Amino acid sequence: xxxxxxxxxxxxxxxxxxxxxxxxxxxxxxxxxxxxxxxxxxxxxxxxxxxxxxxxxxxxxxxxxxxxxxxxxxxxxx
Amino acid sequence: xxxxxxxxxxxxxxxxxxxxxxxxxxxxxxxxxxxxxxxxxxxxxxxxxxxxxxxxxxxxxxxxxxxxxxxxxxxxxxxxxxxxxxxxxxxxxxxxxxxxxxxxxxxxxxxxxxxxxxxxxxxxxxxxxxxxxxxxxxxxxxxxxxxxxxxxxxxxxxxxxxxxxxxxxxxxxxxxxxxxxxxxxxxxxxxxxxxxxxxxxxxxxxxxxxxxxxxxxxxxxxxxxxxxxxxxxxxxxxxxxxxxxxxxxxxxxxxxxxxxxxxxxxxxxxxxxxxxxxxxxxxxxxxxxxxxxxxxxxxxxxxxxxxxxxx
Numbered sequence: 001x002x003x004x005x006x007x008x009x010x011x012x013x014x015x016x017x018x019x020x021x022x023x024x025x026x027x028x029x030x031x032x033x034x035x036x037x038x039x040x041x042x043x044x045x046x047x048x049x050x051x052x053x054x055x056x057x058x059x060x061x062x063x064x065x066x067x068x069x070x071x072x073x074x075x076x077x078x
Numbered sequence: 079x080x081x082x083x084x085x086x087x088x089x090x091x092x093x094x095x096x097x098x099x100x101x102x103x104x105x106x107x108x109x110x111x112x113x114x115x116x117x118x119x120x121x122x123x124x125x126x127x128x129x130x131x132x133x134x135x136x137x138x139x140x141x142x143x144x145x146x147x148x149x150x151x152x153x154x155x156x157x158x159x160x161x162x163x164x165x166x167x168x169x170x171x172x173x174x175x176x177x178x179x180x181x182x183x184x185x186x187x188x189x190x191x192x193x194x195x196x197x198x199x200x201x202x203x204x205x206x207x208x209x210x211x212x213x214x215x216x217x218x219x220x221x222x223x224x225x226x227x228x229x230x231x232x233x234x235x236x237x238x239x240x241x242x243x244x245x246x247x248x249x250x251x252x253x254x255x256x257x258x259x260x261x262x263x264x265x266x267x268x269x270x271x272x273x274x275x276x277x278x279x280x281x282x283x284x285x286x287x288x289x290x291x292x293x294x295x296x297x298x299x300x301x302x303x304x305x306x307x308x309x310x311x312x313x314x315x316x317x318x319x320x321x322x323x324x325x326x327x328x329x330x331x332x333x334x335x336x337x338x339x340x341x342x343x344x345x346x347x348x349x350x351x352x353x354x355x356x357x358x359x360x361x362x363x364x365x366x367x368x369x370x371x372x373x374x375x376x377x378x379x380x381x382x383x384x385x386x387x388x389x
Binding site for chain 2: 028029030035036037038039040041044045057058060061062
């Protein structure tokens with residue numbers, strides 16, 4: 001598991017209040033019942049805070065899965 | 079063997095598309111539909127039929143994409159508002175520069191909002207209020223004025239119900255004029271709808287007391303001085319004419335400027351403009367951000383131009 005994915009996993013656990021949650025690159029909203037449009041925004045803000053990056057609405061609206069979120073974080077940090 | 083066909087093919091197609099492409103939005107759609115599935119289906123199918131007529135077969139997917147983007151914009155703006163305690167923009171000039179002057183962005187913005195009319199559960203409630211309380215008060219041959227029609231859906235819906243009515247719509251956005259015209263044509267009411275590119279705040283130059291009904295949906299929060307707009311509505315209405323006004327309270331959006339915090343603020347602005355508030359509805363989303371300080375609401379007001387009485 002990459003460092004980014006490991007940290008994202010911790011963010012997911014905090015946001016969804018589930019210490020057992022394990023996300024993979026292909027994990028999407030279909031795999032996490034609570035991952036609706038509102039929780040997505042919570043997740044985005046938590047990721048921004050964790051990685052000290054800032055996303056635009058357009059960047060985050062179309063994210064399909066954790067892999068795309070991970071790629072976006074790494075692009076912002078590059 | 080008889081084949082069974084769905085009564086709501088377009089709504090079914092929309093739900094299938096959202097489930098496949100925007101699964102995070104599905105919960106909200108189910109909340110909207112779950113309030114009154116039969117009536118929801120009637121309204122949604124009508125709106126979607128106009129959408130497909132106006133934009134073609136790919137219109138549903140494109141509008142659903144715009145809806146998902148718009149909903150994300152709103153949710154993100156609300157989250158930042160929770161953090162900062164104020165809307166991001168303070169002036170109309172800022173918003174115009176960043177958003178309204180971009181024709182392509184406006185196109186998606188307007189079609190996204192078109193779907194929020196019924197896909198946001200609390201806006202669906204506003205729609206039923208509009209149908210039950212506003213439309214039923216007007217005669218079949220009413221002269222309507224719509225201020226800032228945006229996508230045109232409100233006024234077109236009224237025209238579709240009132241077969242002898244006519245509507246003039248005024249909007250500052252050329253993209254809005256284009257889309258509202260396309261929706262009116264799609265609904266078969268284009269001959270009774272005329273849209274003019276004009277700033278709503280200049281409508282005091284339009285004939286006074288000429289409208290039986292006035293529609294002004296979700297404009298007041300986009301202005302630096304909304305009180306003036308209520309006066310315009312009062313100016314346009316005939317004595318006894320009725321208005322349908324909606325506004326957003328503690329609900330951030332990239333182009334919201336005026337921060338209403340209490341429902342009474344909208345009521346007071348109506349009263350100060352010579353409008354009597356007959357009925358109101360304040361509706362809120364079924365879900366909010368965790369630990370939210372601000373409850374985002376959408377408020378609808380049914381108002382009447384006073385005849386003689388001062389109070």
